[in-house]
Amino acid sequence: MGEVKSLGGPSPKRDGIFPSRFYFVGRLVLSFSMKNIDCQPKRRKARRWLLWLALLLAPGLVSAQRLSMLRAQGGKIVDAQGREVVLRGFNVGGWLLQESYLLKTDTLDSQARIRGGLLRTMSDQELEAFYEQYRATFVTKADIDFVAAQGFNCVRLPFHYDLFLTRQQRLERNKVSRRPRDPQAVEAYVQHLAQWYDQNQLFTDAQQLDGFRLLDQVLSWCAANNLYVILDLHAAPGGQGTDRNINDNFVPLDLWKRHDRQGRLIYQDITVRLWEKLAARYQHDPRVAMYDFINEPHRVDIENGLSNDNAEINVLYSRLINAVRGRGDQHLVLLEGNGYGNEYTNLTPDKLHVQDRSNLVYNAHRYWCPNDPAATDPNPNQINLLANLAAFRAKWQVPVWVGETGENSNEWFAGAVQGLDAQNIGWCHWNLKRVEGVTSLLRVRPYGSILTPAGRAALLRNSQFNQCVPNRDVIAALTRPATARTPFAALSIPGTIHATNYDMGRNGIAYHDAYAERIDYRKQAPTNNGSLYRNDGVDIEAVTDQASNGFAISDMAAGEWVNYTVSVTKAGAYTLRARVKNEARAPSRLTVKLDEAVIGSLTVGPAAGAAWTTVAVPTTVLPVGRHTLQLYVEQPGASLSWLQFDLSSTPTTQGGQ
Incomplete structure (x- = not known):
C-alpha cells in the first residue's frame, strides 16, 4: 500500500492486486485462448494479446481460486463443497475510520472532530494528503501477512462511507467538520448529498474512489494469505447511533431521523445506494465472506423519539437485503442488532420484510460479559451471552458470528475463545493495532499529538508494521490451548x-x-x-x-x-x-x-x-x-x-x- 501514489491505484502485475472483475476476465481469456488455438493468422495477434493478459492475471487467479463463496446451511457457514467454515480473525479498525481511543486522541472523540482540529492549521488539500499517507502506512500487506501467520482465517474491515465520496464531495463534509455545531452547515451538507443522489453522482466512478481502491487492495492481500474479508460499514451515512467514535456523525441518530427537503430519509437512501454499488462490484467475489450492513446500531429507542421494537432497523435491513438480492448477489449478509449489535427483537428472520431469507448471519459483539456457558439473558433476542447465542442459532437455524470481541484481559480472551470454539461459533478480535494498546495484536508506540506536524510524522512512522510491537501474550491467549x-x-x-x-x-x-x-x-x-x-x-x-x-x-x-x-x-x-x-x-x-x-x-x-x-x-x-x-x-x-x-x-x- 505504501507504493500507491495516485487515485488510479496500483498495478495488478506489480502488486498482485486482483479485483473481482479480473477474475472473470481471466477465466474468459483462458477459455478463449484454449478454444482458438488453431485460429487463422489474422487472429493470432489478438490471441497473443489475450495470452499475455492471461499470464498477467494468472497470479491473482490462483489466489482467488483458493477461496470459495460461503453460504448458510442451517446454523452453519459452509463453503462451495459443503464443508463448515468457522471464521476466526481480527478487526482492522482505526484505519479506514479513525477512532479516537485507538489513536489516543480521546478529547476529539471522532474522526470528523479530528479532521476539524487539523483543518484549523491545514488546507483541505493538505488534509487529503495527510490522510492519503495515513491510509498508505497504518495498515499494509505486512500487517495482513502477520494476521495470517498467527493462524487466523479472516479479517473484518471497518470503513467509513466518506471514502466512497469523491475528494471534491468530501470538501463539503469538511465544511461541517469546521463548524460541527452549526445546524445550517449540517443542512447544507444534507442537501448536497440529496442533490448528488438525485443526479446519480454518488459512488459512480469506482476507478477514482478511494474506498473501492482500498477494498480491492485488502481483498488482494487477504486472498494471497487465504483469508476471507468481511466488509463492514462502520460509519454509516448519518450515523447509526450516538457514539461519535463509531458513527462519526454530526447529529446523533441522523441515519434514522434526518429527512431532506423532499421528506425522504435521505441517509437511508444513500446507505442502500452504497450497498448496491458494493454488490455490483463484488457480487461474484469469493474473497468476500460477508457484507456487514451497519455496525452497532444503538440507542434506536423510544427515549430518542424512535420505536421501542427496532421497527426502524427492520425497515432498513429489509431494504438492504432486497437491494443486494435484487442484483443477484447471494453473499452472506450479517445483521447487527440494536444496543451495539446484540438485540434482535423484531429482527428475527420471520419478521424481516424480504422474500429471500437465505444466507442471513446474526451478529453479537461480546465485551465485559461472563464467559460462563450456563449464564443466560432472560431476553432470548439478546444474544451476547454464549447460551443465548447457541439457543438463537438453534431456534432460527441461522449461523451466528461474533463480529467483535476483546477490550478485556488475556484471561477473559482465553475463556471467550474456549467457550465460542466449543460451540463452533466464529469470532473476530478487536483490534489489529492501537496506540499504547495492550489488548490489540500490535502495539503502536506513543507519538505525541496528531494536531502537530511532529506528532503526525511520528504517527505515520510509529504505526508502520515494522515499528509496532506484537503483543505476544494476547496472541497466546487467543491461539494456545487453555491449559498452556x-x-x-x-x-x-x-x-x-x-x-x-x-x-x-x-x-x-x-x-x-x-x-x-x-x-x-x-x-x-x-x-x-x-x-x-x-x-x-x-x-x-x-x-x-x-x-x-x-x-x-x-x-x-x-x-x-x-x-x-x-x-x-x-x-x-x-x-x-x-x-x-x-x-x-x-x-x-x-x-x-x-x-x-x-x-x-x-x-x-x-x-x-x-x-x-x-x-x-x-x-x-x-x-x-x-x-x-x-x-x-x-x-x-x-x-x-x-x-x-x-x-x-x-x-x-x-x-x-
Whole structure:
C-alpha cells in the first residue's frame, strides 16, 4: 500500500492486486485462448494479446481460486463443497475510520472532530494528503501477512462511507467538520448529498474512489494469505447511533431521523445506494465472506423519539437485503442488532420484510460479559451471552458470528475463545493495532499529538508494521490451548529476572490474581491497574529505577503469585537480590519457590517516601535444569522490579542496600 501514489491505484502485475472483475476476465481469456488455438493468422495477434493478459492475471487467479463463496446451511457457514467454515480473525479498525481511543486522541472523540482540529492549521488539500499517507502506512500487506501467520482465517474491515465520496464531495463534509455545531452547515451538507443522489453522482466512478481502491487492495492481500474479508460499514451515512467514535456523525441518530427537503430519509437512501454499488462490484467475489450492513446500531429507542421494537432497523435491513438480492448477489449478509449489535427483537428472520431469507448471519459483539456457558439473558433476542447465542442459532437455524470481541484481559480472551470454539461459533478480535494498546495484536508506540506536524510524522512512522510491537501474550491467549503455559522471555539463573516477564498463560496456571477479568460492563476498574506492558490481571506500573526494564509488578495482594520458566545453568547456592519498594505501613513478605520448594524469603519493610531498595537473602542449593520459579505474596504491600541470582560461596544476611 505504501507504493500507491495516485487515485488510479496500483498495478495488478506489480502488486498482485486482483479485483473481482479480473477474475472473470481471466477465466474468459483462458477459455478463449484454449478454444482458438488453431485460429487463422489474422487472429493470432489478438490471441497473443489475450495470452499475455492471461499470464498477467494468472497470479491473482490462483489466489482467488483458493477461496470459495460461503453460504448458510442451517446454523452453519459452509463453503462451495459443503464443508463448515468457522471464521476466526481480527478487526482492522482505526484505519479506514479513525477512532479516537485507538489513536489516543480521546478529547476529539471522532474522526470528523479530528479532521476539524487539523483543518484549523491545514488546507483541505493538505488534509487529503495527510490522510492519503495515513491510509498508505497504518495498515499494509505486512500487517495482513502477520494476521495470517498467527493462524487466523479472516479479517473484518471497518470503513467509513466518506471514502466512497469523491475528494471534491468530501470538501463539503469538511465544511461541517469546521463548524460541527452549526445546524445550517449540517443542512447544507444534507442537501448536497440529496442533490448528488438525485443526479446519480454518488459512488459512480469506482476507478477514482478511494474506498473501492482500498477494498480491492485488502481483498488482494487477504486472498494471497487465504483469508476471507468481511466488509463492514462502520460509519454509516448519518450515523447509526450516538457514539461519535463509531458513527462519526454530526447529529446523533441522523441515519434514522434526518429527512431532506423532499421528506425522504435521505441517509437511508444513500446507505442502500452504497450497498448496491458494493454488490455490483463484488457480487461474484469469493474473497468476500460477508457484507456487514451497519455496525452497532444503538440507542434506536423510544427515549430518542424512535420505536421501542427496532421497527426502524427492520425497515432498513429489509431494504438492504432486497437491494443486494435484487442484483443477484447471494453473499452472506450479517445483521447487527440494536444496543451495539446484540438485540434482535423484531429482527428475527420471520419478521424481516424480504422474500429471500437465505444466507442471513446474526451478529453479537461480546465485551465485559461472563464467559460462563450456563449464564443466560432472560431476553432470548439478546444474544451476547454464549447460551443465548447457541439457543438463537438453534431456534432460527441461522449461523451466528461474533463480529467483535476483546477490550478485556488475556484471561477473559482465553475463556471467550474456549467457550465460542466449543460451540463452533466464529469470532473476530478487536483490534489489529492501537496506540499504547495492550489488548490489540500490535502495539503502536506513543507519538505525541496528531494536531502537530511532529506528532503526525511520528504517527505515520510509529504505526508502520515494522515499528509496532506484537503483543505476544494476547496472541497466546487467543491461539494456545487453555491449559498452556509458555515462557514470556528466556530466563536463566544465574542472571536477572525482570518481574514483569512472568510466563504466559491463564489465571491459576501462569499467575494468580484476585481480579483477572472484567465480566460486568458496569464495573470500570481495570484488571491491570497500570494497563501497561502485559494484559493479564497482574498489576504493572512504570518505573525509572536502576536496571529496570521500565516496569514493575505492583498492588500485590496476599495469596497472589507469578510463575517463571527458568533454566538453571550452574548448580549451587545463590545470593538472591530483589529490587523492591513498600508503600504500605506494615512490612511485606515475599516467598520465592523453585518447583514448589521454598528457596528464599524476602521481607520488605515500609520505607519513607516509598523509595526503591535492594534486599538480599541466601538461597538453598539450586539444581541444574529447567524449572518453575514462583514468587508468592505472603503479606501484601511490596512492588517488585527484578530478581537477581548470583552464585555465592558465603551466606548472605537480609538487608537493604
